[in-house]
Amino acid sequence: xxxxxxxxxxxxxxxxxxxxxxxxxxxxxxxxxxxxxxxxxxxxxxxxxxxxxxxxxxxxxxxxxxxxxxxxxxxxxxxxxxxxxxxxxxxxxxxxxxxxxxxxxxxxxxxxxxxxxxxxxxxxxxxxxxxxxxxxxxxxxxxxxxxxxxxxxxxxxxxxxxxxxxxxxxxxxxxxxxxxxxxxxxxxxxxxxxxxxxxxxxxxxxxxxxxxxxxxxxxxxxxxxxxxxxxxxxxxxxxxxxxxxxxxxxxxxxxxxxxxxxxxxxxxxxxxxxxxxxx
Amino acid sequence: xxxxxxxxxxxxxxxxxxxxxxxxxxxxxxxxxxxxxxxxxxxxxxxxxxxxxxxxxxxxxxxxxxxxxxxxxxxxxxxxxxxxxxxxxxxxxxxxxxxxxxxxxxxxxxxxxxxxxxxxxxxxxxxxxxxxxxxxxxxxxxxxxxxxxxxxxxxxxxxxxxxxxxxxxxxxxxxxxxxxxxxxxxxxxxxxxxxxxxxxxxxxxxxxxxxxxxxxxxxxxxxxxxxxxxxxxxxxxxxxxxxxxxxxxxxxxxxxxxxxxxxxxxxxxxxxxxxxxxxxxxxxxxxxxxxxxxxxxxxxxxxxxxxxxxxxxxxxxxxxxxxxxxxxxxxxxxxxxxxxxxxxxxxx
Numbered sequence: 001x002x003x004x005x006x007x008x009x010x011x012x013x014x015x016x017x018x019x020x021x022x023x024x025x026x027x028x029x030x031x032x033x034x035x036x037x038x039x040x041x042x043x044x045x046x047x048x049x050x051x052x053x054x055x056x057x058x059x060x061x062x063x064x065x066x067x068x069x070x071x072x073x074x075x076x077x078x079x080x081x082x083x084x085x086x087x088x089x090x091x092x093x094x095x096x097x098x099x100x101x102x103x104x105x106x107x108x109x110x111x112x113x114x115x116x117x118x119x120x121x122x123x124x125x126x127x128x129x130x131x132x133x134x135x136x137x138x139x140x141x142x143x144x145x146x147x148x149x150x151x152x153x154x155x156x157x158x159x160x161x162x163x164x165x166x167x168x169x170x171x172x173x174x175x176x177x178x179x180x181x182x183x184x185x186x187x188x189x190x191x192x193x194x195x196x197x198x199x200x201x202x203x204x205x206x207x208x209x210x211x212x213x214x215x216x217x218x219x220x221x222x223x224x225x226x227x228x229x230x231x232x233x234x235x236x237x238x239x240x241x242x243x244x245x246x247x248x249x250x251x252x253x254x255x256x257x258x259x260x261x262x263x264x265x266x267x268x269x270x271x272x273x274x275x276x277x278x279x
Numbered sequence: 280x281x282x283x284x285x286x287x288x289x290x291x292x293x294x295x296x297x298x299x300x301x302x303x304x305x306x307x308x309x310x311x312x313x314x315x316x317x318x319x320x321x322x323x324x325x326x327x328x329x330x331x332x333x334x335x336x337x338x339x340x341x342x343x344x345x346x347x348x349x350x351x352x353x354x355x356x357x358x359x360x361x362x363x364x365x366x367x368x369x370x371x372x373x374x375x376x377x378x379x380x381x382x383x384x385x386x387x388x389x390x391x392x393x394x395x396x397x398x399x400x401x402x403x404x405x406x407x408x409x410x411x412x413x414x415x416x417x418x419x420x421x422x423x424x425x426x427x428x429x430x431x432x433x434x435x436x437x438x439x440x441x442x443x444x445x446x447x448x449x450x451x452x453x454x455x456x457x458x459x460x461x462x463x464x465x466x467x468x469x470x471x472x473x474x475x476x477x478x479x480x481x482x483x484x485x486x487x488x489x490x491x492x493x494x495x496x497x498x499x500x501x502x503x504x505x506x507x508x509x510x511x512x513x514x515x516x517x518x519x520x521x522x523x524x525x526x527x528x529x530x531x532x533x534x535x536x537x538x539x540x541x542x543x544x545x546x547x548x549x550x551x552x553x554x555x556x557x558x559x560x561x562x563x564x565x566x567x568x569x570x571x572x573x574x575x576x577x578x579x580x581x582x583x584x585x586x587x588x589x590x591x592x593x594x595x596x597x598x599x600x601x602x603x604x605x606x607x608x609x610x611x612x613x614x615x616x617x618x619x620x621x622x623x624x625x626x627x
Contacts, residue, residue, distance in 0.1 A: 007384035009346050009548075053537045053544035078562040213563050241561050243533045246381035249551070250530030251558060253580070254566075255499075256587035261381065275502045275575060276559065276566045 008246050011050050011095035012036070017070060019090055023154045026121065027086045028062065028074045031094070037068040039099060043106070043128035044237060044265045047098030048245050049073065049085060056097070057081040058242040058260070060125035074124035074156065100245040101264050104129050105235060109207035115144045115199060117220050119192055119212020123147055123156045125237055126211050134169055142201050143170040148192025148216070151178040161185060173198055192216060196223045203229040211237040214278040221268050221279065231269035236279075238264050238271065280454075281466035286442040288462040290321035296358055296456065297321070303338065304360040305331060312408075315359070326361065326438070329404035330413045332603060334366045334526035335359055339389045340373060342523075343549040346533070351388050358394040358456065362432075365415065365597040367397045368422035369526030371431045375589040376529045394452050399437040400424035401477055402484040404598065411602050416487040416611065420596035424481040425474075439473045489611040490618070491582070491592065497621055498583035498614070502575065506616040511570035514606040519552035521577060521600035521608075527593050528552070553577060578613050 018030040033039070041064045050056035057079065063072035077083045085094065106114075106129065114133050118126045133143050145164065149155045155174065165172040165185050173195045174187035188194065192212070199206075203224060210220050217236050224234055240252035240259040252259035255274025257266065272279050284292070296302050297318055305328045306316040313328035315335055338359050344350075362370075370390075377386035400423060404415035417423025426435050433453035437445040445466055448454045457463060522528045532551035537544045551558065553576045559567040567573045577600075585593030594610065601609040 006382075007348060007351070008381055009384070010348050052546070053535050055533065055535045239561055239563065240566070241559065243531065243548075246383075247379075248376060248381070248383055248529060249532065249548075250553065251532070251551070253553075253576075253584075255579075256584035258588075273499075275579070276572050278564075278566075 008097070009244065011048070011056075011097045013093045014096050016088060016090050016092050016094065019088075022074065022156050026074060026076045026154070026156065028072060029085075029088075030070055030072050031096075033065075033068055033070050039068070041068060041071055041099050042103030043132055044104035044125060045099040045101045046125075046245075046264065047071075047073065047096045048100065048242070049075070049081070050095045050097070051081060051084050051088075052095055054081045054084045056243070057085070058100075058245060060237070060264070061099070062124035062127045063131065064128050074121070074127075076121045097245065100260060102262070104209055104237075104265050106132055108233070108235075109133075110139045112140065113142045113144070113201045113206035114140050115146065115203075115206050115208040115224075117146045117192065117208060117210045117212070117224075119148050119216035119220070120150065120154070121156070122210075122212035122216070122237070126209060127157060127160075129209055130164065130170065134164070134167075137169050141205070144199055144201075145170055145172045146175075146192060146195045146199075147173070148175040148177070148195070148212070150176065152176050152180045152182045152184065152187065155184070155187075158184070191219070193219050193223045196220070196227060199227075203227050207233045207235070209235050209237075214239070218278050225268070231272070232267050234268040235265055236268055236271070238266060238277075240264075280448065281471065282446040282448075282457070282463040283439075283466050283470055284444050284446050284460075284463060286444065288460075289436075289444050289446075290324070291462070292457075292460055293318070293321040293324070293360060296360075301355065301357040302360055303335075303357065315361075318360070324361070326398065328361075329400075329406045330363070330415065330597065330599065330602070332524055332599070334369060334524070334597065334599065335362045335395075336366070336369060336373060336526045338393050339370060340377070340386055340529070341389075343547055344385060346385060346546050346548050351384060354388045354392045356392050356394075358396065360396045361398045362395055363400055363597075364397060364423040364426045365417040365420075365595045366526050367395060367426060367432050368417075368428060369595045369597070370395070371428050372527045372589070372591060372593065372595065373529055374431060375591065379589070394434075394456055395432045396434045396436060396453075396456075397426050397432050399426060399435065399478075399481075401438055401481050403481070403486070405486065414487055414598035414601050414609075415596060416485065416489055416598060417596035418482050418485045419487075419489045419491065420592060420594055422595040424485075425478045437474050437477065439470055439477060445470055445474055487598070487611070489596070489614060493621075494614060494618070495583040495586040495592075498579050498617055501617050501620055502579065504617050504620065506613050507575040507578070508571040510608055510613060511574040514608055515554075515570045515574050516605060517554055517556060517570050517573065518605060519554040520603045520605065521610075522552040522554055523550060524599040524603045525581075526597055526599070527581075527595060530558075553580070574608075574613075578610060581610065582614055 062074040243249040247258035247261040377383040404413040581593040
């Protein structure tokens with residue numbers, strides 16, 4: 001074995017270029033990718049964001065700059081590592097590894113309708129999908145964004161949502177679980193599945209990209225399939241505990257699939273057949 | 280090229296090797312159990328050992344390992360002598376994980392630095408100790424009692440007669456280890472046929488069996504079989520022994536530790552276990568919260584999903600998981616229980 005063998009467990013440093021508090025619990029960071037532009041970054045892929053002494057957490061891209069010069073991660077304070085990362089500021093450095101994972105299969109939707117269904121923080125990994133869909137909007141028939149949140153205050157990327165809705169290129173449908181007086185972009189009260197009936201195109205001619213909590217994905221996928229979508233056209237992004245990100249540490253296994261390297265994006269019927277998930 | 284060496288000369292050769300580098304081998308400890316230890320004197324070697332609790336996987340994949348770049352340079356050349364066929368097969372199974380589509384630099388380094396000398400088994404391991412019994416069934420898994428793989432090891436040794444050993448180097452490194460040992464005599468045809476004869480005799484000593492034909496699919500089709508719940512609820516303690524002694528288990532966890540200067544930290548990885556309750560926990564929930572789910576994960580991974588992942592089974596039939604299970608849970612019993620379903624189905 002040559003010494004030039006790349007050490008996949010060895011992180012490299014990136015600097016925080018900007019930070020934005022989306023909500024008290026969620027921060028968005030922009031990182032410079034200078035010097036690593038050759039690493040191609042795809043929507044749906046993720047980085048292992050690490051802080052020495054704390055550990056690493058797998059976080060999906062929530063935006064990728066077209067020239068690969070920077071990338072964005074939206075992070076919710078969930079555990080030790082994410083809490084420590086969210087306490088950092090512009091100019092601080094992170095030790096990261098990546099990108100890992102397969103990414104969203106956007107080609108599958110070409111010539112068809114594309115339906116993006118997000119739940120809560122699941123909006124973050126789907127944002128680069130919408131960027132990519134809008135960039136090549138001529139390739140797709142009709143675009144939908146269906147986005148459900150717990151409450152109005154934690155809806156992410158509000159300005160961008162408005163811009164998308166106003167552009168008319170994508171139909172934006174919002175829902176919140178908690179009752180609200182707000183009518184931001186016509187949001188309605190109820191679970192995200194109530195919005196599925198508002199899709200006014202035939203589902204068998206559509207491809208869906210779904211991300212949210214596993215129970216949310218369960219009902220969204222079932223809802224889509226009941227309404228005529230083929231299970232192989234429903235793509236979901238799974239979340240599992242990942243330590244290595246390359247299929248060695250075994251934590252993320254669902255049946256024979258390693259979520260970290262075979263996923264995190266799977267076709268619904270590809271992952272459903274195994275045990276130990278909520279789908 | 281194969282050679283013949285007397286037991287005395289074999290031991291002399293090992294003594295020569297251990298004066299030059301670290302040599303590890305099976306040594307009898309004070310409790311009458313064999314363990315793999317650094318050998319300074321070949322007289323301590325126990326060549327008739329049947330099985331060891333901690334398999335030689337620890338030499339290429341230690342139970343705890345620092346994963347900072349600089350620790351890569353610290354690996355030293357060493358020799359592991361007396362690895363049984365099943366354990367060597369297990370290392371080749373680990374190779375598929377760690378040297379597959381993504382290569383693990385730390386594993387690759389240790390694998391490269393570790394010379395492996397295999398010692399074939401002349402009989403099935405089923406020795407009874409006061410507190411446990413060995414339960415090897417490598418013959419059913421195609422991993423023993425004699426080596427079946429063609430590469431990935433350096434020397435194969437077989438006892439072909441009283442005090443007489445057949446030595447078959449299988450790599451450049453293996454040939455280098457043998458060096459210019461003048462005691463080596465070229466093996467004759469009769470020595471090689473003696474080897475086959477001993478292998479046939481060894482195969483007859485097996486009493487424990489598992490029929491693996493069609494097993495991966497059968498297990499995948501019967502994920503809800505009650506055997507997992509019944510076994511888990513009545514006997515599984517969730518102690519993780521099975522996965523700690525398994526020679527093919529590759530799961531690990533990563534841990535950062537702040538050092539005493541409070542400024543620097545180190546990152547280690549250590550063997551983790553799917554039988555541990557928090558193994559599949561994410562902030563959203565625990566996807567294998569029940570012992571039933573965790574036990575099913577172990578059985579179906581070894582005997583079913585492994586096939587889909589690596590095109591081989593994850594069980595080499597060493598029998599350690601059942602030997603060291605405090606409640607004697609037997610992987611093959613559970614598989615056989617599921618196989619009964621298939622037989623019943625056929626009768627209908």
